[in-house]
Amino acid sequence: MKTLLQRNIRDRIMESLLVLSTIVVLLPLIIILVHVVLNGISALNWDFFTQELGSPSRAMQGRPTGLVHTIIGTVVIDFLALFLAVPIGMGAGIMLSEFPDHKLNPTLRIMNDTLNGMPAILKGLLAFVLIVKPMGTFSGLAGAVALAFVMIPIIARTTESALMSIPWSIREAGLAIGLPRWRVVLSTVMPAARFGLVTGTLIAFARAAGEAAPLLFTSFGNNYLPNHWLGMLLGPVDTLPQRLYSLAISPYSHWHSMGWAAAIVLLVFVIFCFATARYLTRQKH
Amino acid sequence: MMNLIQTITSKVPVLPLFATSESRQAGGAAEARTSTGTSGTSGTGKAEKRMRMETHDLTVRYGSTVGVKNVSLPIYDKQVLALIGPSGCGKTTYLRALNRMHDLTRGATVTGSVLLDGKNIYDSEVNPVIIRRRIGMVFQKPTPFPTMSIYDNVVAGLKLVGIRKKNVLDEVCERALKQAALFGEVKDRLNSPGSSLSGGQQQRLSIARALAVDPEVMLMDEPTSSLDPQSTSRIEDLIHELKNQVTIVIVTHNMQQAARVSDNTAFFYVGDLIEYGPTSTLFTKPKETRTEEYITGQFG
Amino acid sequence: MTLDNNNPANGSKEAQELLRRPPSALYRWLGDRIFAVVVVMLGMSIIALAAGMAIVLYGEGSAALRQFGFLGFVTGTTWDPAVQLVFGAFPFLFGTVVTSVAALLISFFPAIGVAIFTAEYAPRWLSAIIDNLIQLIAAVPSVVIGIWGIFVLAPWMRDNVYLPIFTWAETSYPALLPILGNPMGYGLATATIVLSLMIVPFTTALAKDAIKSVPVAQREASRALGATKWEVIRMAVLPYARGGILAGAILSLGRAIGETMAVAMLIGNKNTLPFSIFGAGATMPSVIVNEFREAVETLHLSSLMAVGFTLFIIALIVNLAAAYLTRKFSIKGGQVV
16 A cells, blocks of 8 residues: 555656657657758758759869759649549549538448548559559659648548538528529638638648658659650659658769758748738638 | 520429519419318408418428427418417417528428419428529618618618619618618618617618618517617508508517417417417407417416 | 518618529539539549559550560569560569568667657656657658768768678678678668668557557556556566557558669669678669669560569558558558658
């Protein structure tokens, strides 16, 4: 039988352990962020944002080299992926929320949850088989499709959730003045849910923007900027996550520094999107 | 492709959007049938009483539970019909069958017929969307569309079906807001959000929104139960005005309100229509014991 | 308000005309039918996507699976793309299971600790900050953790942890050496360490939700019996929340299994068993990353696809288990990023 003193001591010990856990978990995060910034900041120069990568000799000889083509490629592919993913994801979300009795819905939910939990690399493999193999070449299009596969389940889930949070009475009010269902959904329900819809899309975008694995076998990478914009869609393209990986495992130290700089850019990009989503969520309340 | 569209659209209703004078006569030619139990034909003393709507053996089931059973009622043109009864008696279920709102409820089945100007609104070639323009509805809790201004709320029923000419919308907006006795209070801030109004004003906004599409019948589901007494009496005054222009069916759990605003009353109990008659008669000399018990407050 | 054409209160002729005109086909059933068809097709494309993934991975991997048999493939220990052209995926299966389970075991208690701390002890403002930081862990892209691992963690671990242990074992306990393996810095241990950090947010988020949803009545009952704060947590809160905690753990396991880039960059890429703790190894995602771009033999590619298929099956099972548990204990799906 423990005395009150012993129990109180045990309480204190547990509390310290809990604080320790928190520190143990958060410290590595801080360390990582600090290292990324410290190591990368010096390489974030004008050249970084304006030059192409070129061959390793460029860096070794000290000629200007940078990742402008990577940044452009990232933006193009990410937004193309968004463009592909939003209709499908939102369509599925609308189906789940506005047609709740549809008999395919349980299947759809399970399949969507499954897709959500699948490693992104498998989505890259799927895009490889569906797009790269028939096209015969790696391409920005394939990369965008792979990222769309990553975004779709997230958008579907968040859309369903956002639409379901709108009370049914809004829909009834629309129907009662003689609006057809599609008008009710598109013009009264979805605008009312716009915060949730936008934040869900942002989150999906940010998740996909950080993925490298699916891009390794789809957009593959390119040390140069394609000549024509069509070349971005139909040929290999560089993107930040994939390029970061290549630079990190390369044997050239100047490329390593650029890798750290790329890490800063990618980190800022992704965190900005997540933070905006968070901010919007809080704004709503 | 055109053939496909033609085939699809040829199945779409022949029913005109609004009653033309011909169909009005056709509706008037139908006999005024009343419900089981009472006559109530000459009680109000009106010179001509035409039926705008009527139901025959209307039954609504949710799965295996019965909401209302075999209700046959006349709904006279430009009069107010009140539906009263204790909670769960089916009055709201009945009301919602009148504009096919049950189409959207899972597992709800509607049998029997609901006639608007003599034509059954549940016929297969009738488009419920068009029905709901002719038969409008106001709900217990006012729900202005949250992202729209007062103006946009009122004209939503027009704008969102493609009527966009500004002069028409302006005119309809003013007309509807005046009908709903709200115009004076909001005419200087038509662009502020619909949600910025008070509860009573929001309800009148909902009424204006429903009136904007020029319906022939207005269904009201306990429109004042979430409002304060002042707003309540304003809306009751409104109903007195409106009935010269629209036929009204109102569900209310407040008997005094029913007595104040309606011309005819129907009393429901556990899914059955117990009694129907002119309001004055039903409240002073009810024919059924159950009715009398309810009216005298012995239950409900 | 019906058609008394002489009644000026009805409004202008133009308004009346417009209101009276039947709406265009788009606004009748046609519009609703088109809408329903489009929406359902979009929904079905997700079903097609999920099914497609299974079919495609199996299809592409079928050459290898037919050659070695599914069981043979999954239990085969030789992966030799160079000489024998024999492909057995067991090393990667082993690597995945070992790293994921180890990562879960390492991260479980700290993650729960954070959840309890933020839910029960920390003041509101601190909780919010900690929550955001935990979410940040999940937001950091895997490649970024990978590059940090390569240039910071791996050398540090080698110099300050592995090497000392190795030299100690060399002198005092040589029997341990084969298990420990060569302390290069890259290997199973380093990969497992980053993996444990990366999966913390998932356990923490669901555990915290579960803890917060324990009804006040439970806590008060324990308090009333004279329990101290920790005792209340241990006796009343944690048992009640164990469903959500378990769901969080399984979700974390699912994420660990699929985690690709950081692991691929740190695990050292050794395709043959036995693996040692400090030595190089491989997981299913890491071998795909490390070999796919260079694979030329059809059988090699097919085998990699078959590894993908195996990964798919395992991830499917784990995620279904997590989904089932989450629904069973009706924790809202976790706001995890």
